[in-house]
Amino acid sequence: MASSSSSYVNGNRNCHGDNPQVKRAKWVVPSSRMAKNTHNPIRQIVDNMKIEPNPEKKMIALSIGDPTVFGNLEPPREIEEAVIDCIHTRKYNGYAPSIGYESARAAIAKYYTCPEAPLEAKDVIFGSGCSGALDLCISVLANPGQNILVPRPGFSLYKTLAESIGVEIRHYNLLPERGWEIDLDHLQSLVNEDTAAIVVNNPSNPCGSVFTKEHIQDILQVAERLRMPIVADEIYADMVFSGHSFHFMASLTTEVPILSCGGIAKRYIVPGWRLGWVLINDRHGAFEAEVRTGLQRLSQRILGPNTLIQAAMPRILEDTPQSFYEEIMAHVQVRRADTLLAFFSSSSYARIPHVAIALLNLQSDQLEKKVN
Numbered sequence: 036m037a038s039s040s041s042s043y044v045n046g047n048r049n050c051h052g053d054n055p056q057v058k059r060a061k062w063v064v065p066s067s068r069m070a071k072n073t074h075n076p077i078r079q080i081v082d083n084m085k086i087e088p089n090p091e092k093k094m095i096a097l098s099i100g101d102p103t104v105f106g107n108l109e110p111p112r113e114i115e116e117a118v119i120d121c122i123h124t125r126k127y128n129g130y131a132p133s134i135g136y137e138s139a140r141a142a143i144a145k146y147y148t149c150p151e152a153p154l155e156a157k158d159v160i161f162g163s164g165c166s167g168a169l170d171l172c173i174s175v176l177a178n179p180g181q182n183i184l185v186p187r188p189g190f191s192l193y194k195t196l197a198e199s200i201g202v203e204i205r206h207y208n209l210l211p212e213r214g215w216e217i218d219l220d221h222l223q224s225l226v227n228e229d230t231a232a233i234v235v236n237n238p239s240n241p242c243g244s245v246f247t248k249e250h251i252q253d254i255l256q257v258a259e260r261l262r263m264p265i266v267a268d269e270i271y272a273d274m275v276f277s278g279h280s281f282h283f284m285a286s287l288t289t290e291v292p293i294l295s296c297g298g299i300a301k302r303y304i305v306p307g308w309r310l311g312w313v314l315i316n317d318r319h320g321a322f323e324a325e326v327r328t329g330l331q332r333l334s335q336r337i338l339g340p341n342t343l344i345q346a347a348m349p350r351i352l353e354d355t356p357q358s359f360y361e362e363i364m365a366h367v368q369v370r371r372a373d374t375l376l377a378f379f380s381s382s383s384y385a386r387i388p389h390v391a392i393a394l395l396n397l398q399s400d401q402l403e404k405k406v407n
Contacts (some may be wrong), residue, residue, distance in 0.1 A: 073199040117350035127346040133334040135161030141348040154286035165270040165298035165311035175329040177231035178367035238271040283315035292321040
């Protein structure tokens with residue numbers, strides 16, 4: 036007989052077999068190891084923040100990278116109309132294929148294909164935002180006990196996604212004195228037999244830097260020599276300030292297999308619409324045997340993002356006027372100049388660490404005009 040102090044006591048035998056039923060002495064329901072290992076520091080703060088602003092002081096809102104919060108940035112009316120029209124057709128209220136509607140995936144492939152990195156619909160997998168796309172990539176490439184390389188400073192979600200499934204994070208350094216380029220010597224020193232992939236974020240969050248073509252080629256040479264696939268977080272690909280040029284990593288290599296992650300959250304000012312994608316760039320079939328199938332299987336866990344947004348995707352890409360993109364970037368660039376000028380004009384500027392100064396030193400034409 037079990038003692039009264041035991042957490043379990045034997046009960047009656049199960050009518051479906053000889054194993055006795057087990058009864059807990061009290062309600063204690065543990066969470067899974069995955070839940071215990073999941074920690075998103077940004078959402079932990081924001082989702083649990085309950086602070087009343089001081090009515091005597093003006094609040095300085097640092098925000099969390101959501102362009103919709105203050106209402107000064109709005110999506111183009113054309114994409115709203117595209118979604119509304121999809122609702123009215125009543126054709127998109129059911130389940131879509133787990134990887135996404137083929138018409139939407141074909142539209143993405145057509146928009147982003149280029150001779151150097153050709154894409155077809157089969158090369159596009161939809162996820163719940165770019166975060167969902169990153170989750171698919173990390174989950175399909177790395178097993179528990181393996182490691183992936185991620186930038187420092189970098190987006191905290193990489194660590195959240197990896198550690199939740201038992202994958203180790205190894206941080207390679209970015210160099211502020213070189214415009215936040217990757218320290219490639221440091222990166223290579225972190226690689227071992229358990230390294231599954233390199234995560235490269237360009238344009239950078241949080242640094243705001245954009246890699247030159249030459250630096251990307253250097254990164255690719257390292258990956259090719261190590262035979263290491265790359266997960267390219269390129270969510271800000273279409274949002275580069277004047278005077279800088281962005282290059283998709285896949286367009287600069289014919290050798291390195293790359294999973295490129297993007298989405299509509301930033302460029303179209305609709306992070307809540309939750310549509311992101313993985314672009315499979317694989318010239319030599321390195322992903323063919325297992326990774327393509329693995330991405331499809333992982334996508335079947337939740338059956339993809341919102342069907343209405345998927346259905347509207349071809350029109351979102353076709354109908355959005357070029358003037359919208361230009362106006363958004365002009366607005367953001369001017370606001371950035373105003374913010375930097377405020378730092379330069381503040382008496383507290385002298386107390387900013389050198390690393391922060393290096394970041395702030397990425398000045399725009401507007402800032403130079405204001406200072407002059």
